[in-house]
Amino acid sequence: MTGFDQAELKLLTDLIQERFGLMFNGIRMEILESRLRPRLRELRLTTLRDYYHYLRFHPDREAEFARLPAMVTNNETYFFRETHQFDLLIHHVIPERRALLRDRPLRLLSAGCSSGEEPYSLSIALHNAGLPLAGMSWEIDACDLNPERIARAHEALYAESSLRACDAEARRRYFTQEAGGFRLKQKYREKVRCFPSNLLAPNGALGWAIYDAILCRNLLIYFSEDAFAAAIGLFARSLAPGGYLFLGHSESLLDRKTSFAPAMLGGAVVYRKLEAA
């Protein structure tokens, strides 16, 4: 048989959604398939239904559940993705919050950071910002569900595909080339803290009401309604009053009742936490 059977796929994705709140409508089935096939072979199972039964009833099911999200989520990311949001941060958000930042560092969170390309790009952008940041210090927190991604972020060694938006100049300035790929220079790794955390089962690693801005890009598209709402609630709690939330270009809070108000910054929609929330 080629391809997974639709009914079997529904059994599995419903189960995953029930467990993790992740939604699979948006994921290409071939991706799901190519990720799960090798695992089925390892467990010596044949069909997706076998695997579903395994997850429901097998004595080792909890261990399997623990590794499942990492297998099926999309990790796709690269340096300098959607950088106009970094510009908004530097030229609008930071000046607006300048007074607050006299006695404490600017605090940012990259939620769903995958292997670190996003928080590190942010760090590079802050390094390059010059004037707007003069005399200011900053901290970047970055978390991801998948511990393997976080380990890569710590290693900071990247392959060509992560650098697809970098020209020769950027490669030279920010990376050193090694046998295994491109390693991000140390100075851009400082002040970036990457740690594992599931946004849907927060482990307390995220700060409470402390971040000036949160970037959560290209993962809420995979979330179900409920999971989406839970994540937004978490961001509302983690942001300092008046803090900003940046979403990916196909994600939006419009049409939803949340503790955020949409704001137009430099021609783009961002979300600002309501003062009272």
Next chain:
Amino acid sequence: MSTPAERLAALDAAARGPEREGAILLALEDEALTVRDRAIRLAARYVEPAVLGALVADGEHAVRRNAGLSALERQGPYAVPHLTVMLGASDPELVMFALQSLARIGYPPAGRSILPLLHHADPNVAQSAIEAVGQLRTREAVPALLKLVEGELWLQLAAINALGAIGAAEAVTPLLALVPDSVLAEPAVQALRTIAAPESLEPLLRVLPAVRERALRDPLLLAVAVVIDFHPDPVPLLARAGPELAASAEFVAYLAQALAALPAAGDMDGEGDSLQRAAATLAVAAGIEALEPDLLARLATDADAIWLEGVFHRFPDALAAHRPRLLGHPDPDVRGGVLRAARFEEHELPELYEHLEDTHSRVRAAACYAMGRLELDSTAPLLVERLRRGDRAEQAAAAQALGRLSADALTDLESCLRADADETVLMLALEVLSTCPVPAFEPRVLQLAEDRRPAVRRAGLRAAARVTGARADVLLLRALADRDQATQVDALELMVARGGEKSVAVLVAMLGTSDSLRFHVIRALGQCRAQAGATRLRDLLPQCAPHEQLQIVAALIRIAPPWIGTFLRERLGDSEVEMRRMAAQGLADLAEEHELPVLLPLAEDADWNIRNEVARGLGRLARPVTRQVLLALARDVEPVVAATARAALERLQPEAIRIPA
């Protein structure tokens, strides 16, 4: 004011009561999307097309109209007769809606009723009709579409797309006339690509180098590649076109660029990837020598580029002509690539031997690979030598090559099986013996199957499984209790592959132990369809954990003993829904016509998966008497069920669409 969640709950409750239809119709106008969505699903299932049609006809209320349409569409073939009636409505907007819904439902017999609308006076209606016959692939529409290609711009565009979707070879000449100099060149090229007619190859090859804008050139290149793929004999044409293509530096640079194109991020349809492949196909097939080194180096270094080997094998001539030059290329990866991609003959062996001495191990490995493809026993001694002394890549390539030789040629392997042999060498030699058993080595293989080192032991077991006789049976049996779980399961699989009554007897006996291996034993019995294990499996059922129970039922479904029907019917009464689902699956796979009375009531089951199995089973049986049940399932609230039921309906003899009076 109630919340959406409350209204949703109220709707679900009403859907089970006598006021169902009224509640559903009202909810179709609900302001909350979630409520409307549910109402649409329910309407598709419980509201007749005529009622929904009336909602749609009432143009006043846009939300309700859209919801009604969505529900009609979800009803699938069931709604087709009514939608066909709507085609005669006087309101052009309504006609358009009906056309779009028919197209999306995708029930091909509906296409014929659309033909009269292709020349409708209202251009919007005509356009929707053209798009619909395209989506439904209505061949009868081709003559009319060809006329429309000459007509007004918008309809021209729609007609071109439709001809492409239908795959109408008659359209090739008029479409080619639009390339490259009309505003419709790009859609015409897309259509030519989907039609993929052999006669379009030559003209397309002629325009490709002349067009400079990438917006048209990329689609042209993709079209050329697809036409080449479907062409019964493209080689002479390409050989003729080759020199001219190769002579244009501009064109070669373009192909090089296309080859280097990384698939863009979020490249959902893989178009970037296809462009690369298209460029490679053309470069190789037309023998553009300037591009060959790059392609060969990529083949040698990038594991994802294995498809390139297929391209070179399909079009071997050009490479054969350039081979001597390329084999002397300064870049070792190019040399390695040629060795993998080119075809060699027996008398060319000395040339391959030369490359066994290359300074780069990747080239040497590629030479082993090329030798393997010749399957000549005379190469055995050299390959064995590589297996023993080469580096990793060479060793693996040599082992693979040796596996393709005859058993008589493998006597030299003896040196690799000695006690003092390196572990890698030992394992690779065993791998060779598991593809090509050599009787002389059997005693040694059996010995190694009990080696201390788990990895060697497993390789030994794989080779031992090819040895006939009781000793190998005993070994495998013993390995079932190996301290290493992976080895246990390996042994189980090897036993199943070996087959034979004896192994079934062993497996049945193993059902008595209740350790983690039993799960696999149950599956194995299913895999060898062991009739002899059936009753034992059945009797074991009550004593097992749930994960084993489901596997038992699955195994019994594969074995299909004579009493399986009764057995499955009993399982339908189980309290665990997964068990009931499994039973329904079994019935869907195995039930015969006289068991329809068991299957049919399940079409009303509360569980979607069970309804889905019914639809699947009815599709397998393909009995016209089940049409009504399938039509109801085709508008199931659960889209998966509806899709299965539609597929099943297609397996029944198509019935003329009956237009309600």
